[in-house]
Amino acid sequence: MIETLTNKQALYFIPLGGSEQFGVNLNVYVHAGKMLAVDCGLGFADERFPGIDLLLPDPELLEENRDQLVGMFITHAHEDHIGAVAHLWPRLKCPLYATPFTANILKRKLEENDIKKAKITIVDPAGEIDLGPFSLSFVPVAHSIPDAASVVIRAGGVSALHSGDWNLDPAPVAGAKTDKARFKALCADGVDAYIGDSTNSGVPGRAGSESEVEDGLYSEIAKYHGRIFVTTFSSNIGRLMSIMRAAKLAGRKVAVVGRSMQRMLSAAMECGLISDDVDILDMDAVLKLPDDQVMIICTGSQGEARAALSKIARGDHKAVSTKPGDVVIYSARTIPGNELAINSVKNNLIQAGVRVVTPRDSQHKIHVSGHPCQDEILELWNWVKPRCVIPVHGEREQLDTHAQLARTAQVPNVVVPQNGSVIEITAQGVSIVDHVVTGLLAVDQKRVITAHHRSITARRKLQYTGTAFGSIAVNAKGKMVGDPFLETVGLIDESDDADLKIEDHLYDTMIEAFDDMRAADRKDDGFVAEALRIAVRRKANQILGLRPKTIIHVIRV
Structure with missing residues (x-):
């Protein structure tokens, strides 16, 4: 071109x-x-x-x-x-x-x-x-x-x-x-x-100055006596320095959680960009301190599922968890498109008794x-x-x-x-x-x-429709051998008897569809698989209003 x-x-x-x-x-x-x-x-x-x-x-x-x-x-x-x-x-x-x-x-x-x-x-x-x-x-x-x-x-x-x-x-x-x-x-x-x-x-x-954020964060942090978690972009070196300086003014020791943030800080130190007045301790040392001396900086300001704050909010993080009285400060803006993920994290935190503070909530400048x-x-x-x-x-x-x-x-x-x-x-x-x-x-x-790969398209469809997998063994004469197998994913609750009956209906439909075939058609594996697939999928739509991804395997014995 x-x-x-x-x-x-x-x-x-x-x-x-x-x-x-x-x-x-x-x-x-x-x-x-x-x-x-x-x-x-x-x-x-x-x-x-x-x-x-x-x-x-x-x-x-x-x-x-x-x-x-x-x-x-x-x-x-x-x-x-x-x-x-x-x-x-x-x-x-x-x-x-x-x-x-x-x-x-x-x-x-x-x-x-x-x-x-x-x-x-x-x-x-x-x-x-x-x-x-x-x-x-x-x-x-x-x-x-x-x-x-x-x-x-x-x-x-x-x-x-x-x-x-x-x-x-x-x-x-x-x-x-x-x-x-x-x-x-x-x-x-x-x-x-x-x-x-x-x-x-x-x-x-104008956007404002990063130098104002240090004062704003200190004023916000000084209001609380519990442990403070602050989340921001891992690559915002200026913000990380502002947070750490504010912590020092407030008499708090800092630990950092999140590999990407730790990597960025390591690079900044290597390039001589982190001032000598900043101390970073390991997590074990910080967690032994009184609550009003603890500051934990973590990744996850955009609700990323694998980031530190998301894991902490879900109770999945190995090193640290929240407790009532903790405060989480978002020192970052919400990137359009991330609202749902961020709100999910916030809701988990609030449910655990954690106070959540965003730039909109604070009267101080905690983000520019x-x-x-x-x-x-x-x-x-x-x-x-x-x-x-x-x-x-x-x-x-x-x-x-x-x-x-x-x-x-x-x-x-x-x-x-x-x-x-x-x-x-x-x-x-x-x-x-x-x-x-x-x-x-x-x-x-x-x-x-x-991004338009068929595997992603299939996953997206499975999110909404579920799937049904079936197999049937047929001999050379077109006779069924043994019992067919049918399993569904995303369609029923196996602990619910009424739902189990739905799966039974799909199973019976598969057998009935096979029984209704002509003897000559039963010898064609492709015909058998497609006929059973259509029958099971149609029945699921009649019962549930869903058209699940349906796969039927024919085993010729």
Whole structure:
């Protein structure tokens, strides 16, 4: 497909993920037959994908043109931007580029997946590199994780600013402030296109500063005498530092639960990002302390079933459990789509006598967003003077709101993409010129499959309809040998006599259907299996109003 993108005075932008949903960010820039990838993140699956926790962007376009892929730059180490690399790199085998902390996390993820041949080049957050026909100039930006960077990409006389995730936090706890001077220097003549974060595009004002959260958390924690649990994103290093400092001010000792959070803290310590005034104890030591001296930081702010807080709320965690008088503080926003899972965790906690505090419940500032609100977006545009705005990183609502903000700000051109849009950026203008097929992949435990894989479709169906399995032995003359077997899953309660009679009816239906067959038809295994399947399924529908997945095995003896 990329061979058709022939305008030598154009830079092409193709979002393969992240422009219709939160997560699974994967972006591609094309010029002179070469490709540059920016970010490769994962998303979290919902109830539409039973048995699946993680979703990935489908890299088919990159895979098919792997020889033309000059590299992949990761803007920062949040999972929605970095989390898919280890799953997809074996398909791409391209050079990887990242700032120091991001590179540390990336190296750990690759090692966990036994990937040893990937080459990671560490770049200066305010440096520059050339990759094939692309010139990349990086800009340090504030975000809820250290070493985040925007990148100005130049090729064919065209410039595009890919913002990544950022905000204008005036006093970040971890990492640098957004470099206004560098933005203005790199974009002194404006940029042909701004490809930017849409997360908070509908939120007026400014996101606030992470430095305010430490005071807010301390004020909230000081109200309670029981044990305190705080949950947040494992990769929010600034927030983890704010929580730990607030705990120290409140006279509490800290333990951390959740492997992903422990890994992030280990990487931050290795990179010298955790200050010396922070102490972390093991869980056994903390649990021996009086309740009013205990602080436990845990993963699970988005209701992830396997995260620490979810296990604790269910009573499934091996090391720690809750008790009446405990307090759980959510120092994180709810990502759209995770509401049901989060509410389930909260309900379990409340039922156990635990007090739950969210940012909406507290009169103190216990969370700020790492993404820019409207005033910050407008301020950055004032620095970089975009001739076109291309909103990404959000659902359609956020993209459209971002686009409307640009129109209100009188940006000359606005192009709202979908995943797969092929956008031609030139000095004369920006427009959608084509479309490529995109999709999602699913991490199914030990394999990666397409999100529309038949196994997932079957599981989804089984969630709602149940299943019936039957077998019947038939000899060469078409006579039944012994008794048939029938078992159902998801249709009856085996402890209920009335329900057992339903299964008996299905069993009798199978026998009657066989008895009603002609002798010649009984010699055809396929005919027997299909006739019995239809009979059992029809009977289940008559009794229960369900059409279960029905499988009948014919054993010829």
